[in-house]
Amino acid sequence: xxxxSVLEDIVEEHTKYIQREKVIHRDLADEVxxxxxxxEITVVKGVRRAGKxxxxxxxxxxxxxxxxxxxxxxxxxxxxxxxxxxxxxxxxINASFxxxxxxxxxxxxxxxxxxxxxxxxxxxxxxxSSLLGSDYSSALVGRTKSYSVFPLSYNEFLRFCxxxxxxxxxxxxxxxxxxxxxxxxxxxxxxxxxxxxxxxKDLIGHHNIRNPQALRNLIVFLLSNVGKEFSYRSLKTVxxxxxxxxxxxxxxxxxxxxxxxxxxxxxxxLKKQARYGKKIYAVDPAFIHLGKRGDADHGRILENVIFLxxxxxxxxxxxxxxxxxxxxxxxxxxRPLKIVNVTYMAENEKTREREISSxxxxxxxxxxxxEIISLYPFKIPDNINFHLAHRYFNSESN
Numbered sequence: 387x388x389x390x391s392v393l394e395d396i397v398e399e400h401t402k403y404i405q406r407e408k409v410i411h412r413d414l415a416d417e418v419x420x421x422x423x424x425x426e427i428t429v430v431k432g433v434r435r436a437g438k439x440x441x442x443x444x445x446x447x448x449x450x451x452x453x454x455x456x457x458x459x460x461x462x463x464x465x466x467x468x469x470x471x472x473x474x475x476x477x478x479i480n481a482s483f484x485x486x487x488x489x490x491x492x493x494x495x496x497x498x499x500x501x502x503x504x505x506x507x508x509x510x511x512x513x514x515s516s517l518l519g520s521d522y523s524s525a526l527v528g529r530t531k532s533y534s535v536f537p538l539s540y541n542e543f544l545r546f547c548x549x550x551x552x553x554x555x556x557x558x559x560x561x562x563x564x565x566x567x568x569x570x571x572x573x574x575x576x577x578x579x580x581x582x583x584x585x586x587k588d589l590i591g592h593h594n595i596r597n598p599q600a601l602r603n604l605i606v607f608l609l610s611n612v613g614k615e616f617s618y619r620s621l622k623t624v625x626x627x628x629x630x631x632x633x634x635x636x637x638x639x640x641x642x643x644x645x646x647x648x649x650x651x652x653x654x655x656l657k658k659q660a661r662y663g664k665k666i667y668a669v670d671p672a673f674i675h676l677g678k679r680g681d682a683d684h685g686r687i688l689e690n691v692i693f694l695x696x697x698x699x700x701x702x703x704x705x706x707x708x709x710x711x712x713x714x715x716x717x718x719x720x721r722p723l724k725i726v727n728v729t730y731m732a733e734n735e736k737t738r739e740r741e742i743s744s745x746x747x748x749x750x751x752x753x754x755x756x757e758i759i760s761l762y763p764f765k766i767p768d769n770i771n772f773h774l775a776h777r778y779f780n781s782e783s784n
Contacts (some may be wrong), residue, residue: 388464390471391681396460399473400453400716404443410546410566412437414535415444418509421531422449422483427499430510431517432535433611433644433669434588435580437566438511441535442485445470445509451483452476462493468500476506481742486510486695496526503529511535515642535642536698538564540691540779546570553761556776560687567601577672579606588643600626601636606635608646608666610677613689615651615663615707637666644669647697652704652722665705667693684731684761685693688775692728692759708751710744719756725756727750728775733763735768745770 418441421428430438439455446453449666452475453748455463483506490512499508510517510623538546540559546569547661549555561570566577585605590598597604604625607633608616627633640646646669667690668674674687693714696703702719706712725748732738745756750768755773759778766772 388461388468388471390474392460392585393468395453396458397452397454397472400455400458404446407440407443409440409443410445410549411444412441412535413539413542414533415441418533419448420443421533422507422509424531425504425507425581425677426529426531427503427526428507429517429530430509431515431644432511432534433511433537433574433603434513434584435565435567436535436644438513438536438699438765439487440488440566442509442511445483446485449483450481451507452479453487454487455487455730457488466492466494466498469495469502473502473506478613481506483507483509488512490514494575500526500529506601511688513584513643514592515644530779536564536694537672538566538569538778539695539698540564543569551776553774554774556761558672558682560691561671561675565672566672574672574675575669577676581673581676584643584645589639593639597627604633604636605640605645606676606678608640609668610678611686612667612674612711613665613686613693615665616783617663617706620663644653647675647693649693649705651707652717654720656720662707666699672682685728688730688759688761689728692726692775692778696726704746708745708748710747711758712748715748722752722754724754725752727756727758729758729760731762732760738764738766742766742770 418428418430430570431443432438442453486508489510496595502508502573540556543559543564544551544555562574565580568574585602589595589601595601604621607624618633622628625633637648637655641648647667648664650664651657653659653662669685671691674690696714696716703713703719704717706715706725712725713728715722716724716726725745727745729737729741730742741758745758749756757773758766759773759775761775763774
């Protein structure tokens, strides 16, 4: 348990610190702010260092309340009973909002939230998609409104860096990614520290990982091969793991901490989808550079950036492989809406023909429109939409 006086000191210290910090607007803050009028508990989830804390800072500075970060080492040993002390502090300072940052470290926090959310608006953040995955979280079903925080989008990157939207700016975004601290300092070496933090705090520290080195081998391989099809069986050799099921479980954990996203090969049959291979994309380009490759694969990095953009838009995403291959099939459920190919630079006729013929094949098969995204322009048929990569994010068609 934590004494009331210590909690008061921490709350006061956090309040003063937030007021001093430089806070740059995040686009998602507008959506999250709307939820402050709802009775439901607002849940903000995302990978470590993506900016969840500063999103809360932005809301706190506009609306006030009580803010506390449970990764503060002084809160080690915080229990359910200590929430009542926070309630007392909130009442004393007349707070209408309670911002609980990285709340997943407190076992049973849902019990408090369930009991208190009608008296005070509660906003929580967590670095784990299973934030509501405990045995008693069923009490919160229908009582939460969830949002996902990604590292900076390209448009946010431009805002943070005060840059114009041009090709060189986009190339810089591909190089350093969107983790806010890396963007503001230019220190891409921080990405390794972030990855280590995820591995040791969120994975090894919270799960029964019997072979940590195999887990790291798996992570490095996947980050080195974003956008490439894999099967669980094919990953056994590179990881050193012996069982398909263990690999499946490990990848599930990587998704759970938002390190990677998996998409499936499209089929109108769910049974066939389950049998097909899959593809992995990283949560940020900075992590791709930590993979083991002889040269930077700009095409894969660009494809990953476009994937993240489409993911933020909330689309259902698949890839297509049926005689030909396309990078993304945008769908609503299992109903295809659009086909997308991504190429860094179609420098020769063979590459251009491959990209266009693949799109034509799936256009004819699925009867949906198609588009191609590239960093550099080239001529395509009139029935296929073309986007320069750095302009795609402001296009009305996507």
